[in-house]
Amino acid sequence: MIFVTTGTQAPFNRLVKVMDALAAELNGEEVIVQASGVNFETKNVKVVGFIHPVEYNRIINEARLIISHAGMGSIVSALTKGKKIIVIPRKAELGEHRDNHQIDSAKKMEALGYVPVAYDEEQLKSKIITMLMQEEKTESALIGEFASSSLVNSIRGFMLSS
């Protein structure tokens, strides 16, 4: 199963459309799309709006690939579970977000090796095909359960010394 997650704040119909088209070429593999404000009838994917946190975790666990907007909630969930993820940032000029901070943060996280990023629909398609053809690896967490200890210690140190 492929899980597409777009957050709850604004529509991301460009991603829903490309996934609906691509799903027809995936030999029947199930594609679940979490999205709000979908303004057209999808043919090949199941769209759900809000997902309860417990259910959300279950779907992430079951997915073999996650396609996500550049929202930190989805990215962190995928990385802690060692899931394959492709990030596609929202673009302000297409009305998908108020600014381009998703592109900025995606670029920097990609440069640090945290996540692969697709900057348009064509890149997304080719990255999905490549990732699905890769051998299944055992899933191991790509990041730990908590923030870097230097950040945790700095905050705690400040609080205890005040």
Next chain:
Amino acid sequence: MKVLAVASKGGHWVELLRLLPAFSGMEMVYVSTDPNLASTVEGNKFYSIPDANRWNKFKLIRIFMIVFKIVYKERPKFVISTGAAPGLMALMAGKILGIKTIWIDSIASAEKLSLSGKIALRFVDRLYTQWPDLSGPKIIYAGNILL
């Protein structure tokens, strides 16, 4: 020591949860914009408040009143937030009440501080960025929530 931790649902809340070891042994009170999130911090006091972005002034004022009441009632030693606008409101309420305040700017703000972060910078006791190139005299970089 009592700490009031505020974060909107979604990424902001996920970032807050990854900072939990910083608060071990402290009495935590949580505030978020989705009642379903109470289950992720079971055993702690949890307030659910309405959501608003910073463009909706009337809603923001209403949320300020709601969080002011919570901060006044709880009287924590610290108010801490990972964003977004409701967290900023809580820090402002804390400042007015003489409580120490900490803002952790989201890792999603990678090219510049978030707008809420810029406002927070004017009055908070401590402000963190998660990107080394955004750090400055009053903007601390000590790592990020991912690693």
